Amino acid sequence: MREALGGKAFVRAEGTGRSVKPGRGWGETRGVDSGGMSITELGRTGGSSVLDGGIEPAVRAQGLVKAFGEHRAVDGIDLEVRPGEIFGVLGPNGAGKTTTLRMLATLLKIDAGRAEIFGVDVAGNPHVIRQLVGVTGQYASVDEHLTARENLWLFSRLQGIAAPRARRIATELLGQFGLEEAADKPIAQFSGGMRRRLDLAASLITRPPLIFLDEPTTGLDPRTRGQMWDTIRGLVADGCTLLLTTQYLDEADQLADRVAVIDHGRKVAEGTPDELKTAVGNSTLQLLLAEPDEVPVAAEVVRRVLGSEPVLSPEQGRLNVPLDQADLAADVLIALRTAGVSISSVSVAKPSLDEVFLALTGHETDASGKDGGNGTEESR
Amino acid sequence: MSTTIAPGREAVRAADRVTAARRRVSIGETIAQTLTMAWRAVKKMRRNPEQFFDVALQPILFTAMFAYIFGGAIAGDVESYLPLMIPGILAQTVLTTCMVTGTQLREDMEKGVFDRFKSLPIARIAPLAGPMVADLLRYTIAATLTFGMGLVMGYRPGGGAGGVLAAILLAIFTGWSLAWIFTWIGTIARSAQAVQGISMMILFPLTFLSNAFVPVDTLPDWLAAFVRINPVSHLVTAARDLANSALVSSEVAWTLLACVVVIVIFAPLSVRSYKRHM
Numbered sequence: 001m002r003e004a005l006g007g008k009a010f011v012r013a014e015g016t017g018r019s020v021k022p023g024r025g026w027g028e029t030r031g032v033d034s035g036g037m038s039i040t041e042l043g044r045t046g047g048s049s050v051l052d053g054g055i056e057p058a059v060r061a062q063g064l065v066k067a068f069g070e071h072r073a074v075d076g077i078d079l080e081v082r083p084g085e086i087f088g089v090l091g092p093n094g095a096g097k098t099t100t101l102r103m104l105a106t107l108l109k110i111d112a113g114r115a116e117i118f119g120v121d122v123a124g125n126p127h128v129i130r131q132l133v134g135v136t137g138q139y140a141s142v143d144e145h146l147t148a149r150e151n152l153w154l155f156s157r158l159q160g161i162a163a164p165r166a167r168r169i170a171t172e173l174l175g176q177f178g179l180e181e182a183a184d185k186p187i188a189q190f191s192g193g194m195r196r197r198l199d200l201a202a203s204l205i206t207r208p209p210l211i212f213l214d215e216p217t218t219g220l221d222p223r224t225r226g227q228m229w230d231t232i233r234g235l236v237a238d239g240c241t242l243l244l245t246t247q248y249l250d251e252a253d254q255l256a257d258r259v260a261v262i263d264h265g266r267k268v269a270e271g272t273p274d275e276l277k278t279a280v281g282n283s284t285l286q287l288l289l290a291e292p293d294e295v296p297v298a299a300e301v302v303r304r305v306l307g308s309e310p311v312l313s314p315e316q317g318r319l320n321v322p323l324d325q326a327d328l329a330a331d332v333l334i335a336l337r338t339a340g341v342s343i344s345s346v347s348v349a350k351p352s353l354d355e356v357f358l359a360l361t362g363h364e365t366d367a368s369g370k371d372g373g374n375g376t377e378e379s380r
Numbered sequence: 381m382s383t384t385i386a387p388g389r390e391a392v393r394a395a396d397r398v399t400a401a402r403r404r405v406s407i408g409e410t411i412a413q414t415l416t417m418a419w420r421a422v423k424k425m426r427r428n429p430e431q432f433f434d435v436a437l438q439p440i441l442f443t444a445m446f447a448y449i450f451g452g453a454i455a456g457d458v459e460s461y462l463p464l465m466i467p468g469i470l471a472q473t474v475l476t477t478c479m480v481t482g483t484q485l486r487e488d489m490e491k492g493v494f495d496r497f498k499s500l501p502i503a504r505i506a507p508l509a510g511p512m513v514a515d516l517l518r519y520t521i522a523a524t525l526t527f528g529m530g531l532v533m534g535y536r537p538g539g540g541a542g543g544v545l546a547a548i549l550l551a552i553f554t555g556w557s558l559a560w561i562f563t564w565i566g567t568i569a570r571s572a573q574a575v576q577g578i579s580m581m582i583l584f585p586l587t588f589l590s591n592a593f594v595p596v597d598t599l600p601d602w603l604a605a606f607v608r609i610n611p612v613s614h615l616v617t618a619a620r621d622l623a624n625s626a627l628v629s630s631e632v633a634w635t636l637l638a639c640v641v642v643i644v645i646f647a648p649l650s651v652r653s654y655k656r657h658m
Contacts, residue, residue, distance in 0.1 A: 131397070146424075158416050
């Protein structure tokens, strides 16, 4: 297979603009220089042509339903994930995100509806689906009693990889995810971030074309979270398709090419993060004046140009100006210069996904706790 | 090995993966995966030596304790009690050991790693069968230590090395067979503690309402009736015959038959209830 597909190497190398060292065995399959989390530096190749010409969607789900007794945790969800993209499923606690993912990963029976992964029916071919999908759960699903290296070895061997190769894969993945130093320590001594990284590494052993990430950064500190985001972006550069769930709006905004917003087991919106924001509201022009004293003057200019009232923070020299259209910002800026008001910084902000969510579902997100629905969702 | 991994520097190609994917798990793969899971179970045992406490301490402790407490009362003195008691301790130890199988399976199923096993393209039976293979090691340790302790205390088995070895093998097989009962409990109980509780309720009557420590004719009739049909009694008698006089009695056949019946009933039950979790 290696020889047959060798010619496709240009795809990733080209997109990333990084040199890929040839002929080092398994490791350079990811187009990564040795050491650290350098996978994270890879750019995105983007576009479905990287994969298989975009013939089959990576995920196609129609009318998915999962009921736990009376409670319909997932109530008719349609999804279509294109090959090579990061697709975000965004929703508050208990919205049905995890349940949807578990159905697609063959971990839960699909009660109604139909799901295909790369054109393969999920319900009819669970064994095939399990070879196509790597699952990284909400809680790190690695063996606490084994070391990091032993975990990777175990999961490699279970998937029929011969011993010498399994050893090599373990070493490579540990290097890639910055776990070499801790490789032979028990998992019990691992931090949350390290467990997540190991968990993700374990999902990548066979380089599955589709990876499910269930709330990959829940409970991680901001720095570790940023590292995880970089790692996730790197995976797509490698040709993978990613389906991730999150209750963090900024995470969906940061990572996802497209987002489906889910609430009470139903999809309430879908689109790019930008489309969702645009659909909901206007832009805001944020001005920071060089001289805080000039705030009243600037406010008067804004009223004259736009006929609308800015939100003032005089002590900081700040004005927030609501805009119907983003290009009206230019008119305001020109008028301010004519009036001799100097500006130290200017930005046009779109509404946050928090505001999007509020507008779409009528209630705010609760990103504080765990996905509360999952406990009951998994009950037998 | 087939094409689970597409090596080389090319990007992941989904269409090729779909074509290369295997439809089902072969017998060979199932065995390999079971052995890998057994490797995991052995690693876990070595990492948590306290798991060996019951296996290691129980034979030593119980042999010494029971010999000195009951020896005089039942057989006149400790020396003459040993041939009667050692096979009894053997049966009791092996049973205690196989009870742990169910508890640990339940604990395993509650762990996050079980989710990964479920999501991998492996035989559904492998995570269940692997630990059972690994437990053979525990039965062997328990059985060997029991006889070792007996020898230290002055037990000289008349059946010789061959007889003792046969008794040990029979005990290991019985332990493995009866473990299916506890495995089944492990798959249906709500928690590991529940498994432990239920298992103890089964274990105590089975071991103490047998001929393991006392001759049956000292018991009241109604109790003797139960003791005679208890499979543990058959194991104990068979092991006595083997170890003390190298005699392969009909008790061996009864023991094996009981084991087969247990396997035939509880193995399918376990697998079925286990698959519901997978």
